[in-house]
Amino acid sequence: MNRIKQKLQENSSKKLLSIYFTAGYPQPEDTVTILKELQSSGVDMVEIGLPFSDPLADGPVIQRSSEIALENGMTTTKLFDQLENIRETINIPLLIMGYFNPILQYGVEKFCRKCSETGIDGLIIPDLPLEEYQLHYREIFQQYDLLPVFLITPQTSEERIREIDEASEGFIYMVSTAAVTGGTGGFGDTQKEYFTRVSKMALKNPLIVGFGIKDRESFEQATAVTNGAIIGSAFIKQLTNGGTSGISDFISSIR
Amino acid sequence: MSYQVNEKGYYGDFGGAFIPEMLYPNVEELRSRYLNIMQEESFQKEFRQLLKDYVGRPTPLYFAERFSEKFGTKIYLKREDLCHTGAHKVNNTIGQILMAKRLGKNRIIAETGAGQHGVATATVCALMGIECVVYMGEIDIKRQAPNVARMKMLGATVVPAKSGSRTLKDATNEAIRDWINNPVDTHYIIGSVVGPHPYPDMVARFQSVISEEVKKQLQEKEDREAPDHVVACVGGGSNAAGIYYHYLDNEKVNIIAVEAAGEGILTGKSAATSALGREGIIHGSKTLLMQTDDGQITEPYSISAGLDYPGVGPMHANLFRTGRGEFISVTDEEAMAAGLQLCKLEGIIPAIETAHALAIFDKRKFEKDEVVVVNLSGRGDKDLNTYIEHFNL
Numbered sequence: 001m002n003r004i005k006q007k008l009q010e011n012s013s014k015k016l017l018s019i020y021f022t023a024g025y026p027q028p029e030d031t032v033t034i035l036k037e038l039q040s041s042g043v044d045m046v047e048i049g050l051p052f053s054d055p056l057a058d059g060p061v062i063q064r065s066s067e068i069a070l071e072n073g074m075t076t077t078k079l080f081d082q083l084e085n086i087r088e089t090i091n092i093p094l095l096i097m098g099y100f101n102p103i104l105q106y107g108v109e110k111f112c113r114k115c116s117e118t119g120i121d122g123l124i125i126p127d128l129p130l131e132e133y134q135l136h137y138r139e140i141f142q143q144y145d146l147l148p149v150f151l152i153t154p155q156t157s158e159e160r161i162r163e164i165d166e167a168s169e170g171f172i173y174m175v176s177t178a179a180v181t182g183g184t185g186g187f188g189d190t191q192k193e194y195f196t197r198v199s200k201m202a203l204k205n206p207l208i209v210g211f212g213i214k215d216r217e218s219f220e221q222a223t224a225v226t227n228g229a230i231i232g233s234a235f236i237k238q239l240t241n242g243g244t245s246g247i248s249d250f251i252s253s254i255r
Numbered sequence: 256m257s258y259q260v261n262e263k264g265y266y267g268d269f270g271g272a273f274i275p276e277m278l279y280p281n282v283e284e285l286r287s288r289y290l291n292i293m294q295e296e297s298f299q300k301e302f303r304q305l306l307k308d309y310v311g312r313p314t315p316l317y318f319a320e321r322f323s324e325k326f327g328t329k330i331y332l333k334r335e336d337l338c339h340t341g342a343h344k345v346n347n348t349i350g351q352i353l354m355a356k357r358l359g360k361n362r363i364i365a366e367t368g369a370g371q372h373g374v375a376t377a378t379v380c381a382l383m384g385i386e387c388v389v390y391m392g393e394i395d396i397k398r399q400a401p402n403v404a405r406m407k408m409l410g411a412t413v414v415p416a417k418s419g420s421r422t423l424k425d426a427t428n429e430a431i432r433d434w435i436n437n438p439v440d441t442h443y444i445i446g447s448v449v450g451p452h453p454y455p456d457m458v459a460r461f462q463s464v465i466s467e468e469v470k471k472q473l474q475e476k477e478d479r480e481a482p483d484h485v486v487a488c489v490g491g492g493s494n495a496a497g498i499y500y501h502y503l504d505n506e507k508v509n510i511i512a513v514e515a516a517g518e519g520i521l522t523g524k525s526a527a528t529s530a531l532g533r534e535g536i537i538h539g540s541k542t543l544l545m546q547t548d549d550g551q552i553t554e555p556y557s558i559s560a561g562l563d564y565p566g567v568g569p570m571h572a573n574l575f576r577t578g579r580g581e582f583i584s585v586t587d588e589e590a591m592a593a594g595l596q597l598c599k600l601e602g603i604i605p606a607i608e609t610a611h612a613l614a615i616f617d618k619r620k621f622e623k624d625e626v627v628v629v630n631l632s633g634r635g636d637k638d639l640n641t642y643i644e645h646f647n648l
Contacts, residue, residue, distance in 0.1 A: 053419065053551040054537070056431050057275040063418050075549040100273060101536045105550030126275040127536065151276040155438050160279070175277060178438045 003093035004121045004147050004170040007044060008206050008227070016228025017042075017219070017255050018208060019235050020097060022049040022065040023082070024074025026239050031082045033244050035090050041251035043092065047124060047230065050079060050098030057126045059182030061233040065240075076106045080114045087119035095149065097124040108137060112144040122147035122170050130167055138167075149173050154194045158201070165203040173230070174198065174209045176222060182233035183212040187221045199225040219254050258503040258570070258579055260459075264452025267577060269569035272451035274539045277435040281443075282539075284358065286453045292357050293350075293460060305349050306464060309382070310339045312346075314465075316472035316628070321600040328621035331482070332603070332631040333469055333498060342606065342633030343462060343494045344375035348444055350461030352379040355442035362386045362441040366430040368395055368423035368490075369560030370402025371633065372446030377411035387411040390429040392422035395560060402637060420554045423564055427538050447491025448568035451539030455496075455568050462497025469628055470501055477626055484621065486511040487630040488611040490526070490562035492571045494632035499574075509581060512571060513612045515557035516584035526555035527584040528567040529575045537566040543575065558587035558641060561608040561633075585614040591645050593617065594635065606633035607641060 007016070019038050023031050031048070038046055051066035051074050058066070079096075086094070096115065103111045103125065115123070123146050128137070130150055141148050147170035152161050155178060164172060176191055177183055199207060206227035213222050214234035222229040231254065238250045264270050264286070274282055292298055306312040314334045323330040335343035348365075355363060363380050365387070367373030373389040380387035389406055393415040396403055406413050419425040434443045448455040448462075470480045485502055487495035489512045502508040517525035525531060532543035537552060544566040545553045557563045567575075574580030585593075594610030597603050605613060609632045621627055635642065642648060 053553075054424065054428055056428055056538075057277060057435060059432075060418070067419070070551060077549075099536075101546070101552070102550030104535055105533070105546065105548065127273045127539070129272065129274060129276070129279065132271060132273065153277050153280075153438075155280040156276065157280070178277065179436045180277075180432045 002121050002145055002147060002170070004045065004095070007093050008171060015223035015255070016044045016208060018045040018047060018228060018230040019043050020047040020049055020230055020232035021235060021239065022051050022062060022069050023079050024051055024069030024072045025065040025236070026068065026243065028072040028074060029082070030244055031079065032086065034247065035086065037244055037247040038251070039090055039092050041248040043251060044228070045093045045095070047095045047097040048079070050076060050096055050102060052099040052102055055099060057180055059180040059233060061182045061236050065236045076102055076111070080118060083118040093121045094119065095122040095124055096120055100125050100128045109140055112140050112146055115146055116144035120146065122149055124149040124173060126151060130164060134167060151175050152198070154178055154190070161198065161201065161203070165205050168205045171206045171208045171227070172203065174207045174226065176209050176211045176213070179211065181211050184214060185212065187212070187218060192221070195222070195225050216254055258574060260452070260456040260570070266569045266573035268534070269540070269542045269572040270452055270455060271541050272539055273536045273541060274451045275435070277438065278431070281434060281438060282451050288358065289354065289453050289457050292354060298353060298357065301353055302350055306346065310345050310349060311337060312464065313468045313472070314338060316469055316476065318476065319601050322597065325600060326616040326621065327623055329624070329626045330616070331473070331626065331628045333465060333628060335465065335494065335630060335632045336603070336605065336609070336634035340375050340378055341636060342371050342375070343465065343497060344372045344446060345378065346464055346497065347446065347458050347461045347493060348372070348375040348379045351442070351444040352383050352385065355385070355444070356383065358442060360440055360442035362388070362437065363444055364388045364390070364430050364433050364441055365444045365446060366390050366423065366426040367446065368392070368426065368563055369637065370395070370399040370406065371561060371637065373411070373413070374402055374405045374409070376444050376446070377406040377409035380411060381409045388433065389413050390416050390426040390433070392416045392420070392426045394421045395423065395426070399560065422554065424552065431538065447493040448496045448570055449491045449538055449540055449566060455540065455570055458493055459496040459500055459570060462493050463500035465494070465497035465630065466499065466501040469498065473626070473628070481505055481508050482626040482628040484509045484511055484625065484627045486513065486612050486615060486627060488513045488562060488608050488632065489567060489571055490515070490564045490608065491566070492568035494630050496568060496570055498628065498630040506579070510574060510579060511615065512574065512580045512582045513615055514582060514584045515559055515562035515590070515611055516586045517556040517558070519586055520584060524556040526557040526562050526564065528565065529582040530584060532567070540569050542566050542569045543572040559590065559607040559611065561606070562611065583615050583618065585611045585618070589614040589617065594642070595646065603631070604635035605631060606635050607638045609633055
């Protein structure tokens, strides 16, 4: 069974914590170290970011980490090399999050096959919309047991949320705020109303909140009525300031 | 076979809307409404009126006698350089500002490279009293100081794009991020036939007034609606889309697209997307773009800031792939020489973008009785410094 599905079905009272990091940052060979640290710190799931030159949906922190990762020589091929034996040590669910162009150049079928061979469980491709996925790529994803994860935002209509729920098989990535990644405004009544409204829709997929979660307080607010939350920019900042050795302290400060 | 967009937003293999979900409500609103709005009588009336009284249309179709004589063929110049603000860009910004008003938006954002589209956007925002924010690469802000000043005089806020290579593609990224951050009240006026569907089609339709006029004007002058060749420079490709538009499906008309070779296609300093690009996704559209083997978008180079874009509109990518369009690339040197030649022979100082289109007559033969229409997309005032430096004037 796909590890994401398995994880989400575990009957845990704890809210799920997922971490995003950019592969190749801060050092080119940090990928495996970071994954091991995250797993031993008790993180439930990890999104490995495939760096891209033009990350449209990302704020300055992830943009900068992507730039440095690319300067460090990170490529799709190199990432798969680093992940080759990852399932010997890592058993938590792993996703790759990346923009569509590098995947398209690598070859979508080949990319999905490599994901399956290395033990990747799902893909988050922010600029591959539902319609294109369904028309051209669903069968390939299914063939390699990769779960597609789609985003919803406070502006997404109820009708479209239901469509996305129908097409999703793991979880729905609930973007907290109308903003690029790395927002630090905290969550107000607007977000609480949005989290509550969507959680009452009785969707078949769990909701995991991302964008703007940076500490224990925002994690608890984001997960009050949802199933979990994803931390990206705040974790990248932690890597910038404290390197890989501060990972377990950071994680225990969240949950 | 049609070379227009299909109902799914594609030109052959190219186009579509590869956008993050955060942009979906805005793009979908535009997609579902743009054709209806453009067909409203009140919209057409206001659009046509402004093009006439404010922009100064129709622009002349000028028979360039001395230029023709030199190259032994009949060359007509479509004088978009005589539009208000000095280039064709304003045809699109007039259309889009009227669109934005009908969509109930009260804030406008735009990207700009050389600053021409930024100025055209700031102009229509001043005209309508709407807030305007223009993203411009930090490096371009330094290179194009007069246009930055013009935008500020027109009341726009110019925000430097400090990410990535700090030029046009990054300014576009920043504008898209602004739109993600402001999903309700803001309309994004894209300056070329690029971006997610429906932008390439919408911008092409606003620019199609160019070939609509050429048809009538050529009828008067040559007793025929269609020339043998239409020629335009292509960066993103909006002036080209405008002058090709009504001839796209008339295969008797040869379409010529002129790209910027920069210092030469194989020098690593070029913007000739058809020669150097591969299929990929840029700014929400599947098209040809310059990129590394790993799918990272690379930085193009041209002496002309308006042709300095790593992609090309999906309409043009399709014209290239199907062979409907003849693609020629022109180096910095060739373009500069052709620009100066037009000054001397016709008393017209063209934009350096436009000078690329004029340079093909040195590279390609036309028959004596053939009619060639070149889109003179912009005037060269903005490029004086480049001309001065290049020719030691």
